[in-house]
Amino acid sequence: MKKKLKNFAKKKQKISKSINKFKNKINLKEKKLSKINIKIASLEKKVAEKKAKKIAKKQAGESPASVNN
Numbered sequence: 001m002k003k004k005l006k007n008f009a010k011k012k013q014k015i016s017k018s019i020n021k022f023k024n025k026i027n028l029k030e031k032k033l034s035k036i037n038i039k040i041a042s043l044e045k046k047v048a049e050k051k052a053k054k055i056a057k058k059q060a061g062e063s064p065a066s067v068n069n
Helices: 002-068
Strands: none
Touching: none
16 A cells, blocks of 8 residues: 555656646746747837838928928
């Protein structure tokens, strides 16, 4: 009976160890994904700012010409 309990305890430790390893892997992947999401968001922000500047330039250039006509 004691031998069965020891074997069960060893199996339980192995299983919990493997679960912890998988949890660590998942956490690392989530961290990498969050870093990538942050980079993507910053790139999108830069693109949006450039588009806004372009549109503002166009509107600024068109308004004085239309006022003079």
